Amino acid sequence: METIWIVDHYSSEPKYGGIARQYDFAMELSKRGYRVVIISSAFSHYTHSYIFDETLQIEQIAGNAHYVYLKTHAYSANSGIHRILNMFSFYRAVLKNYKKIALQLGAPDVVEGCSVHPLTWMAAQKIAKHFKAPFIVEVRDLWPEMWLLNGEKGKFDPMVIFFGAIEKWAYKKADKIIYSMLYGDRYICGKLGFPKEKITLIGQPMDCARYDKSAKENADMIPKDILTFMQDSFVCVFTGYYMEYEGVYVMLEAAKLCEERGLAIKMVFVGSGAEQDGMRSYKEKHFLHNVYIGGRISKEAIPALLRRSDICMAHCANKTHEEAFKYGISKNKVNEYLYSKACVIYGRNDPDDPVAKSGAGYVIPPFNAHALADTIEKIYRMTPEERKEHGENGTKYIVENHRVDMLVNKLLAAYGLKDKEK
Numbered sequence: 001m002e003t004i005w006i007v008d009h010y011s012s013e014p015k016y017g018g019i020a021r022q023y024d025f026a027m028e029l030s031k032r033g034y035r036v037v038i039i040s041s042a043f044s045h046y047t048h049s050y051i052f053d054e055t056l057q058i059e060q061i062a063g064n065a066h067y068v069y070l071k072t073h074a075y076s077a078n079s080g081i082h083r084i085l086n087m088f089s090f091y092r093a094v095l096k097n098y099k100k101i102a103l104q105l106g107a108p109d110v111v112e113g114c115s116v117h118p119l120t121w122m123a124a125q126k127i128a129k130h131f132k133a134p135f136i137v138e139v140r141d142l143w144p145e146m147w148l149l150n151g152e153k154g155k156f157d158p159m160v161i162f163f164g165a166i167e168k169w170a171y172k173k174a175d176k177i178i179y180s181m182l183y184g185d186r187y188i189c190g191k192l193g194f195p196k197e198k199i200t201l202i203g204q205p206m207d208c209a210r211y212d213k214s215a216k217e218n219a220d221m222i223p224k225d226i227l228t229f230m231q232d233s234f235v236c237v238f239t240g241y242y243m244e245y246e247g248v249y250v251m252l253e254a255a256k257l258c259e260e261r262g263l264a265i266k267m268v269f270v271g272s273g274a275e276q277d278g279m280r281s282y283k284e285k286h287f288l289h290n291v292y293i294g295g296r297i298s299k300e301a302i303p304a305l306l307r308r309s310d311i312c313m314a315h316c317a318n319k320t321h322e323e324a325f326k327y328g329i330s331k332n333k334v335n336e337y338l339y340s341k342a343c344v345i346y347g348r349n350d351p352d353d354p355v356a357k358s359g360a361g362y363v364i365p366p367f368n369a370h371a372l373a374d375t376i377e378k379i380y381r382m383t384p385e386e387r388k389e390h391g392e393n394g395t396k397y398i399v400e401n402h403r404v405d406m407l408v409n410k411l412l413a414a415y416g417l418k419d420k421e422k
Contacts, residue, residue: 001064002417003035005108007124008138009090010116011040012069013061014210014299016051018044019332021140021180022114023061024205028408030065032419037105039098041090042069046272047296048076056097058104068101070094087117094123102131110415112136112178113170118143118163121170134416137174140330142187143167150324168192176414178202182328182354200414204332205404206339214303221301222308226268229292230308233266234380237309237342239302240333242273245324247315247347249275252282253369254376255291261373263380267313269293270305306340310387311379314355315347317366322349339398341391343379345372354401360394 006026012018018040026036042052050071057069070093075082102108111133113124121137128135144163147153153160171177177188177199184201188194219227236255242248248269255267269279272295283291297305306312314334318324325348334355337344344361346353347368356363362379364371379387412419 001033001035001106002109003037003106004029004415004417005111005124005127005133006036006038006114007094007112007120007127008038008114009041009087009120010045011038011067011114012044012051013059013067016044017046017296017299020299021204021332023067024207024210024404025408025411026065027062027207028205028404029411030062032408034064034417035106036065037068037101037108038066039068039070039094039101041072041086041093043072043074043086045078048074050074055093056100066105068097068105070097087119091119091123094120095126098123098127098130107131108133110134110136110417112138112415114138114140115143116141118166118170121174122166125170125173134175135173136176136178136414137170138178138180139184139188140180142181142184142327145187145191145327146324149321149326150318151321171198174198175416176200178411178414180204180330184327187327200410202407202410202414203402204330204335205407206335206398206402207404208339208399211303211336211339214300215307216304218298218301219304219308221298222305223294223297226270226292226294226297226305230266230268234264235309236265236267236311236313236345236376237306238267238269238271238313239305239336240271240273242269242271242275242279244275245316245318246273247313247317247366247372248273248279249282250315250347250367250369250372251313252279252286252288252291254372255288256286257369257373258376259288259290261377263377265290265376265380267291268305268309270295270297272296302336303340306336306342309340309342311376312337312340312342312344312361313372314344315366317347317349319367325349335398335402338394341388341395343387343390344394345375345379347372354397355394358393358397360390360397 011022073086073089111128113121144160346355347366
């Protein structure tokens with residue numbers, strides 16, 4: 001049985017709230033007769049707590065698929081020295097334990113290393129070299145290019161130079177480069193000069209059956225106060241990080257405008273982040289009775305929440321650096337929104353974004369509360385049939401472009417493995 005190793009620091013099973021990309025791929029690959037080992041951190045980037053406190057914990061998720069959780073350095077904020085120490089501790093933990101993992105779960109025939117962050121590439125390459133296996137690079141964030149685009153660091157910053165050197169080294173060593181952001185080829189090939197035949201676009205997967213099952217069966221996982229607040233209402237929902245670039249204050253201002261216009265809409269926010277206290281202060285200052293701001297809820301409850309919504313709101317832009325996301329961004333939640341059957345509103349500097357091109361909703365100028373309020377009102381005043389058409393367009397787009405079984409076909413081609421189902 002061919003064995004695939006995926007080294008992904010931030011991956012976890014959906015019930016732990018992490019990025020489910022590798023979980024979905026592993027479940028599908030396991031069905032097709034491959035053994036899959038996902039190596040990740042036992043410390044959650046999202047809850048800042050340990051999923052497991054053991055040095056090494058193996059969890060079986062399917063007959064041929066396992067997660068290996070490694071204990072790493074803890075941190076309480078997603079920036080700063082402790083976050084960096086967490087990255088290096090993951091790198092060391094992988095190299096310390098990979099031979100032990102191979103004895104228990106089988107040596108790899110293919111090794112994939114996934115950014116976010118480039119140290120995972122270094123660890124994966126060392127493993128691939130040891131076992132004489134193909135080395136695959138997956139790019140989900142463009143480190144260090146993103147620091148330059150958003151103005152966080154200059155080109156001569158030591159971190160930019162360090163991670164830039166790793167990036168070019170990894171791309172050169174890789175047998176194949178997978179990228180998940182829509183325009184990533186413009187950077188990897190256009191700016192860095194790597195050949196197009198070395199890269200392949202594999203977006204965020206959607207396990208449609210798992211989503212449908214969660215939407216149908218997991219309503220009881222939504223906190224009762226949210227369900228009470230939403231009852232018999234026209235609802236706009238935001239899920240994810242409470243950060244300025246996510247447009248949370250734009251959405252609150254739009255809620256205020258909708259209330260002033262007498263529109264019977266409600267906004268529900270579920271998530272976490274640095275702006276949570278500020279958002280609550282804004283709500284209290286402006287007496288917004290049409291807004292609910294809650295904490296994180298179970299990842300497995302999100303589909304049920306979205307299916308009970310009329311509008312899903314997303315936003316991704318940098319107020320001072322318009323080019324920050326010019327290569328696109330792989331936001332899994334936007335795919336969840338598109339599949340939800342709700343209408344989607346996305347604040348983005350990209351009129352060609354799939355939200356607009358698929359007919360699933362509207363892409364509006366970012367940081368523009370009036371544009372958001374106007375679009376909410378437009379959708380609010382639509383007939384149910386018109387809103388339903390947007391939802392169906394979104395579902396159709398996901399089924400045709402992001403279904404997990406379809407993307408696994410591309411993944412196997414990138415790995416150089418034959419599809420056993422064919």
